[in-house]
Amino acid sequence: MDMHRGRADGARAVRERRSGATNLLVFVALLPLDALVGGxxxxxxxxxxxxxxxxxxxxxxxxxELAGSGGVLAAVGLALCWGRCWGAAVSQLALTAVLMAWLLSFDG
Incomplete structure (x- = not known):
């Protein structure tokens, strides 16, 4: 039994990226978490x-507080990268960067 997910002929299987619909669905599913942490x-x-x-x-x-919230949202984005949802990960990290830059710009 091959533990590295290789094929029987010894070639390594290539992991494919997720489709656009899957990326969109994952991103929309994570919006409540984004709203909670961003809120x-x-x-x-x-x-x-x-x-x-x-x-x-x-x-x-x-x-x-802003660093903690941004860290949680960035960790979600990195987890999406690990799950091969590249489009959702880029959207998540961009949303995090914009939100944190906007909140850090408030100085009175």
Whole structure:
């Protein structure tokens, strides 16, 4: 029994990438998770600014919360790469980069 997923003649089997419909379905299925994690990052950013304005301080960006949220979304994108859903992975990582850049741009 070959443990490396090779064929009987010794040639290695090539893993094919996923179709466009599969990539789209996976990306749409992950949108609720993206909304949940992105919503947390947006809420943390907004609450930090509100609290600073309420106390008369200079608002600061909550980098720790944004880095954690961005890390979760980037890990999902890397898992999609491992699952050969390249289109969904690129979309996930692009969405993460745009969201985190937008939230980090808020400085008051």
């Amino acid at each position: 947390y990052a947006w809420l943390a950013s907004g609450m930090e600014g509100w609290a600073a304005a309420h106390n008369g301080e200079e608002p600061a960006v909550p980098v720790t």
